[in-house]
Amino acid sequence: MSSDNNxxxxxxxxxxxxxxxEWASINRPTAGARHEQELPKGEHPFQLYSLATPNGQKVTIMLEELLAMGHNNAEYDAHLIKIGDGDQFGSDFVDINPNSKIPALLDYSDDLDDKxxxxxxxxxxxxxxxxxxxALLPKDHSKRTEAMSWLFWQMGSAPYIGGGFGHFYKYAPFPIEYAIDRFTMEAKRQLDVLDKHLANNEFMAGDEYSIADIAIWPWYGNLVLGHAYDAVEFLDATSYKNVLRWAKQIESREAVQRGRIVNRTWGEPHEQLSERHSRADIDQKLKDN
Structure with missing residues (x-):
């Protein structure tokens, strides 16, 4: 590896x-399974294989929101995928997600046990x-379209936060000024996009909480609240007042507090729940806090 400007x-x-x-041991320029590995299966309709990265948090928050709304058929088992150990390259996991990225979900409901x-x-x-x-998508056509636009905005934009800013600011083997400047500029531009939108909207799709908020909060909410990359001061994140208001509002939701700790194996002990197989698992963890 060279840091030579030439x-x-x-x-x-x-x-x-x-x-x-940091990820040199698992990153390769090829796809597909690298080893045979059988995945566990619990008793609930949904089997989630994940880790509490921002992308993983999206799904556990979503499932907890559905359960909070009374959708008992949304019960799930959340199995830990240790990406540092390469679990995502196991044969069973690759059968679910050929891209070898968490999260991956199997739905056994509606008589789908065989397939x-x-x-x-x-x-x-x-x-x-x-x-x-x-649930969690507006019925009104215009608001639904707005929610979908912001959902796909997040899917296209977050790689600049994680693989761009987060990687070069936090995880690269040495600081590269050009890369940090390039992706910091983009991170702040995206925060400004959100801040301007949230100046006139309570949630991403207007006055209705939706999957757009669930998708965006784990990336940008965690960022401005200081839960990701230790970059609040560097990004002057508190200057994005509307994003900060929205981030705190989402964080205060019980389902968000429950979902964000599932498949988490770092941080304070009360923030860690490596696997979830019943509501009681989270209940006990939050009770212990």
């Missing part, structure tokens, strides 16, 4: 397995659950 890309790129910083419905990509999972339970 680096010139070769005519044909070749993979250097030692070049990749459960697989769902991968966090945005697709949110939309799938929303449509299945007819």
């Amino acid at each position: 680096y010139t890309p070769p005519k044909v790129w070749t993979w250097n397995s030692e070049n990749g910083g 459960p419905q697989r769902v991968f990509e966090s945005g697709a999972i949110l939309l799938y659950l929303s449509e299945k339970f007819d």
